[in-house]
Structures are given as structure tokens and as C-alpha cells.
Amino acid sequence: MALEGLHHVTAITADAPRNVDFYARMLGLRLIKKTVNFDQPDVYHLYYGDELATAGAVLTFFEFPGAAPGRHGDGMPYRIAWRVGGEPALDFWEQRLGTEGVATARTADGGLLFADPEGLEHELVIDDAPDEPLTALASDIPAEHALQGFAGVRAYASRPQGSAGLLGALGFEGDEADWELAGSRRRASWSYDEPPGRGAQGAGSIHHVAWSAADDAELEQYRAIASRAGARPTPIIDRQYFHSVYFREPSGVLFELASRDVGFDVDEPLDALGHGLMLPPRYEAQRDALELRLTPIANPRQPA
Secondary structure, three states: OOOOOEEEEEEEEOOHHHHHHHHHHHOOOEEEEEEEEOOEEEEEEEEEEOOOOOOOOEEEEEEOOOOOEOEOOOOOEEEEEEEOOOHHHHHHHHHHHHHOOOOOEEOOOOOEEEEOOOOOEEEEEOOOOOOOOOOOOOOOOOHHHOOOOEEEEEEEOOOHHHHHHHHHHHOOEEOOOEEEEEOOOOEEEEEEEOOOOOOEOOEOOEEEEEEEEOOHHHHHHHHHHHHHOOOOOOOOEEOOOOEEEEEEOOOOOEEEEEEOOOOOOOOOOHHHOOOOEOOOHHHHHHHHHHHHHOOOOOOOOOOO
């Protein structure tokens, strides 16, 4: 039994149309689910991923129209790292982003750093992980240059040593600042940096980070492990496309354990993912009102 690296990362946007344009058109990710926030159904929950909607490459956004910009700070994840295939891919993305007016910079380790229109940081990295590439098929992005799934996440923490016990219990290996969570098929890094100050959630900030579990049985096992290590996990919650357990780790980051056994094709065919507005059964009676309220968005992968 081992958690298989990252399942998904969820962030906040104030502008769903611009968000779709950046992630589905600019970055070439597939919009795999257009649904609503299950706890607040008058706002979108958008999911992006690889061609098969595989855990380990799923980036999701809650839309809160008009939300103030977030401020990254203590106890908050702030950067998502993605794998790419090599130096030519970094050169491709540096040119593509630059052509669209997106500022880029090379990191000390040779990665390519940039931010989305609301300030959420991303880094493209080359690493030697044996994980299968998780890519989407965008018509204007050569397959060899496409994003290949998550490499890891960086967070701010003033006392990262306080998280060591829980991380170790969950199967992370490392030291107080730099960790890796590796299963038999996928792995991901988790790192802490000195915070610039206090943060605030808002547009462009990460809401939570989800780690990949097999099924309910594994969720229950890890729920017990987290509880023994001092966390206060929720019961298992049905999120329609996966089942989840939530808790805060000691540095303040909201962790989720999410299962892989349901899938995003449970309510629409794989080849039509992201085309229609998919609602949980309890909100289906509100469809007409919700479709009027939600901002229209254009999926670049959807036939006209």
C-alpha cells in the first residue's frame, strides 16, 4: 500500500473564460470536466488534464467571479511543477509563452518559471522519473513538447519541521524541507520554502493539494494513519469522480486524499469529456437556472 504521488491540485480563479483560454488553449491541457462547486453550485468547478483524464495530471479550479487576487504566504502552496521531455521542450515553451506576452525566467536548476494571468506560479522541469508521461493532444503543440503531468508542488512554511511526522507517516521520504511521495507507478515532490509573509486566499492561489489513493479501503487505511499522526481527517466524501478525505497538515496546507477507482467518464463518454455542463444528481433540477447564471465558456477542443 502506497499513495501514488499527486492526484490533483485545486486552485481559485475569478475569470473562468480567461482560465480556459490559458490552460486549455495556451498550455494545451484537455478540459476534462465542466461542472459546479458541489458545495456552492452557482460557480464553476473546472478540471484540466491529460487525454485520458489520469490522476497525476489533473488541475482544477473553483471559479469565484470577482474574487480579489490571492497573496501567497505562510501555510500555502504557491507553485506547481510539471514534467516536460527535455531541453527542446523548454525552448518551445519559452518561445510560445513569450509570443503570448507571458513572462518567463530560468530557475537555478534549469526549469522554466512563469505564472498564469492571475499569478499562480508554474515551473516546467526535466527530471529522470520513470513515470509514464501524461499528455494531452493539442493540435498546435508537438506531442514531444507537451506537458507530461505533475512533477511536484512547492509551499511556504515558517516551521516545516512540524510537518515531518505526518508526512513520514503518510509515506513521504525526505527531510524537513524537501520530500518525495512515490508509489509503484507515480511519484511527486513536495517542498517547503521560507514564506514572504502572511498570505490570503483568492484568485491565483491554490486551495488544496490532493494525493492519490486507490479506493475506499486505502482511504480508510490512510485516514487512520493520518489520525494517529495527529491530523483530524474528515470521513470519506463522495466527489462523484473520486472519493476524498481532507485534513490540514501541520504547516497549514489543506491536504486531500483522493481515490482513483471512479474516474471522470462516469457521467459522460471519454471522447466527450468537457463538452457539456455535468451536474451532480442533486442539482439536476436546477440546470436551467444554473446555465443562465454561469458564465459561458469556449472549450477550444469542442467541435463548433
